[in-house]
Amino acid sequence: MAQALTDLSRQTGCPVQYEQQLVQPFRSPAIAGRLTTADALLQLVKGTGLEVHTTNDKLSVSQADQQAISSKAAALQTQVGQAVKAQKLPQHATTALYAELGAVRTSVVTLAKQQGFVSAAEKASYQRTFAKAEQLLASVK
Structure with a gap:
C-alpha cells in the first residue's frame, strides 16, 4: 500500500x-x-x-473519522452505563440508546471499509445519535 x-x-x-x-x-x-x-x-x-x-x-x-466517532460512541456508552448503575436512569429507558451507540461503533468501521471514507451524511446521523445521548445524560445531572 x-x-x-x-x-x-x-x-x-x-x-x-x-x-x-x-x-x-x-x-x-x-x-x-x-x-x-x-x-x-x-x-x-x-x-x-x-x-x-x-x-x-x-x-x-x-482512520481519523472512525477513531473519533468510535471513541465518542464508546465514551457515551460508558456514561449511559454509569448513569444506569447509579440509578439516575432506568435501564429500560436506555437499552435502545446503548444499542444504538454500539451500532454506530460497528457501522462506521463497516462503511469506511466499504466506501473508503465516512460521508458527511453519515457523520451527521452519528452526531444526532450523540446529541440524543448527551441530552438524556444532561437531564439527570
Whole structure:
C-alpha cells in the first residue's frame, strides 16, 4: 500500500499524506483507467478500512473519522452505563440508546471499509445519535 500511495503521488504530482505504520499491513489492488487522483486513491484504499480525506490540494489516508466517532460512541456508552448503575436512569429507558451507540461503533468501521471514507451524511446521523445521548445524560445531572 505504501508503495502504491507513493507511486500515485509521484505520478499525479499531488501529495498524499499517510502514516507508514498505518498502511503497512494493507495491500493495494492494481488500478487502471482515467481516474481523478482522488478516485484513484479511493480505489486503492477501498476494502481496507482506511479512509481518504480530501482538502483543497491535499489528500490523506487515515482512520481519523472512525477513531473519533468510535471513541465518542464508546465514551457515551460508558456514561449511559454509569448513569444506569447509579440509578439516575432506568435501564429500560436506555437499552435502545446503548444499542444504538454500539451500532454506530460497528457501522462506521463497516462503511469506511466499504466506501473508503465516512460521508458527511453519515457523520451527521452519528452526531444526532450523540446529541440524543448527551441530552438524556444532561437531564439527570
